[in-house]
Amino acid sequence: MRQRKIKNLQEKLAAREAWQVRDPAEHKGKWAGLFGRRAPLYIEIGCGKGQFISEMSRRHPDADYVAFEGQESVVLHALEKAEAADSRNLLVVPQYVHQLAEIFAEGEVSGIYLNFSDPWPKDRHAKRRLTSGGYLSDYAKILAEDGFLEFKTDNDGLFEYSVEQMEAEPGFVTEYVTRDLHRDVPEEEIVTTEYEDKFSAQGKNINYIRLRKR
Numbered sequence: 089m090r091q092r093k094i095k096n097l098q099e100k101l102a103a104r105e106a107w108q109v110r111d112p113a114e115h116k117g118k119w120a121g122l123f124g125r126r127a128p129l130y131i132e133i134g135c136g137k138g139q140f141i142s143e144m145s146r147r148h149p150d151a152d153y154v155a156f157e158g159q160e161s162v163v164l165h166a167l168e169k170a171e172a173a174d175s176r177n178l179l180v181v182p183q184y185v186h187q188l189a190e191i192f193a194e195g196e197v198s199g200i201y202l203n204f205s206d207p208w209p210k211d212r213h214a215k216r217r218l219t220s221g222g223y224l225s226d227y228a229k230i231l232a233e234d235g236f237l238e239f240k241t242d243n244d245g246l247f248e249y250s251v252e253q254m255e256a257e258p259g260f261v262t263e264y265v266t267r268d269l270h271r272d273v274p275e276e277e278i279v280t281t282e283y284e285d286k287f288s289a290q291g292k293n294i295n296y297i298r299l300r301k302r
């Protein structure tokens with residue numbers, strides 16, 4: 089996600105410390121303590137400017153949300169949204185995350201959202217894709233029984249690759265798949281992301297898959 093340079097970025101991030109978690113591995117197995125309650129915990133990896141996760145947290149006050157975003161100039165927008173909503177059920181980790189099993193205990197997470205993940209188009213970078221086998225087996229570990237993984241993308245090539253990887257991962261079963269989410273699912277049931285709005289407006293089909301932990 090390209091971003092203009094933001095003036096006083098570090099000061100602006102520091103001013104929104106209340107919505108940030110900078111030491112996520114310290115909270116492994118204890119995320120409920122950060123929210124001060126036991127509630128289903130959902131995570132998004134690569135939340136961008138936070139449109140999706142802030143709307144999810146607004147619609148579902150009885151659930152808790154943790155969003156990861158590694159690009160500081162982008163994550164600031166997600167933090168601003170959490171602050172504007174005075175969100176109590178959304179925390180943001182301003183870091184790239186790779187080893188999910190070091191951050192969440194087995195079964196600690198009820199659902200994982202991957203929205204318009206970076207495609208890493210070169211074959212030699214395939215392991216960096218958030219839907220590659222190594223990541224998928226970690227997702228299966230941290231998900232609770234009956235937990236889910238959702239993935240949306242405009243990138244048809246990445247989607248077909250991801251479906252193959254997902255079908256090869258024994259920890260999941262496919263629950264629903266479509267190559268045209270906005271044709272097949274009523275708009276009011278879809279919480280969109282910034283990228284989704286942009287690509288949908290251009291008439292691009294959005295691919296979507298939902299997996300359930302086996």
Ligand SMILES: C[S@@+](CC[C@H](N)C(=O)[O-])C[C@H]1O[C@@H](n2cnc3c(N)ncnc32)[C@H](O)[C@@H]1O
Nearest residue numbers: 089134136156157158184185203204281282283
């Ligand atoms: C293409 S953008 C999509 C943003 C948003 N999900 C949307 O749909 O509008 C992908 C974002 O994921 C972030 N990202 C990629 N890999 C990540 C990782 N391992 N941990 C945290 N953020 C990541 C990137 O910095 C980028 O902002």
